Amino acid sequence: SHERRFYLSSLAGRPEQILAAVRQHWEVENKLHWMLDVVFGEDDHRYAKDHGPENLAVLRHMALNLLNREPSKGGMKRKRKRAALSDEFRSTLLMLLLQP
Numbered sequence: 001s002h003e004r005r006f007y008l009s010s011l012a013g014r015p016e017q018i019l020a021a022v023r024q025h026w027e028v029e030n031k032l033h034w035m036l037d038v039v040f041g042e043d044d045h046r047y048a049k050d051h052g053p054e055n056l057a058v059l060r061h062m063a064l065n066l067l068n069r070e071p072s073k074g075g076m077k078r079k080r081k082r083a084a085l086s087d088e089f090r091s092t093l094l095m096l097l098l099q100p
Contacts, residue, residue, distance in 0.1 A: 036060055039067075039076040066093045 011018050036042040040060045047053050067079045070093055074082075083090045 032064075035064060035076060039064065039080060066096050069096050 007018075007022060009018065009021075011021060033042075040063070042057075042060060045053075045056065047056055063080070063083075064076075067076055067083070070079060072079070083093055
């Protein structure tokens with residue numbers, strides 16, 4: 001099969017440069033937003049009062065970054081559950097905040 005996609009953009013440049021920019025955008029979407037949706041269920045949260053949505057988004061990003069930095073084997077969901085149940089593992093994650 002053959003698919004054709006059209007994009008509207010104000011980018012100037014060669015088609016190869018524009019294609020690279022589009023792929024870079026989708027790489028962020030697939031790596032970050034997908035992970036936030038799957039691991040943290042971000043799309044299911046309904047905090048709409050005051051600064052709640054922004055504050056919780058910052059906390060989820062921080063947690064995801066810490067889980068990414070932690071070197072043990074296992075998926076993100078498993079690490080998140082482990083952090084919820086183990087004071088020792090949670091302390092290990094928080095110690096990562098002190099490392100440059």
